[in-house]
Amino acid sequence: MSGRRNPFKEIEEMMNRMSRQLEGSMGGEGMAQFGGGGASIDVADRGDEFVVTADLPGYQKEDIDLTLQGDRLSIRAERERETEQTDEGEGRYIRKERRHESVNRTVTIPEEVDEENVSADYRNGVLTVTLPKRSASEGDGHRIDIS
Known part of the structure; x- marks a missing residue:
């Protein structure tokens, strides 16, 4: 197959x-x-694991949604920013801007991974996801007896 x-x-x-x-x-x-699009992503094969690195500058950890479904790793991040400038004398709006920003990327992982041991770290605007490869002995397969 x-x-x-x-x-x-x-x-x-x-x-x-x-x-x-x-x-x-x-x-x-x-x-x-x-207001939407993709983040720059690197996918590295380190032998016994895959490491996915995504640039998400300006986002907070709470803004990021990370899911692994089968062989697909999805990274979504959303944030809203508001800028306000006022006339200090009267306190009325001179300018008020709102912006909604989001990024969305999905990466196909070329081999099966051990979903239970996937880890992620977010520092200084860089998300690093470590996906240990599943060994052949950990597969869902089972021995079939021949009669």
Whole structure:
């Protein structure tokens, strides 16, 4: 079964390519100009684990939602910022701006991971997710007796 094509994976790869092209054509800003988009992500294979690093500057740990579903790691972050300038004499608004910002990225992990031992750390605007690989002996398979 592993030799079969997965059309959903091909569609996801095509969407990722289109997203990168859009970001490139907009001077690297991409969808972030429109209040949503992607974060810069690195995925490293360290032998016995995968390490995913995402740049999320300006977000708080509480703003980030991280989920692992099967072979897909989803990173979502949202924040709202409000800027206010007032006339100190009368206290009325001269300018008040509100902005909603979000990023959303999904990464396909190429091998099965040990979901129970996944860990994440967020420091100085960088999210690091460590996903230990599942060994063959930890799989869901079982021995089949031949009669």
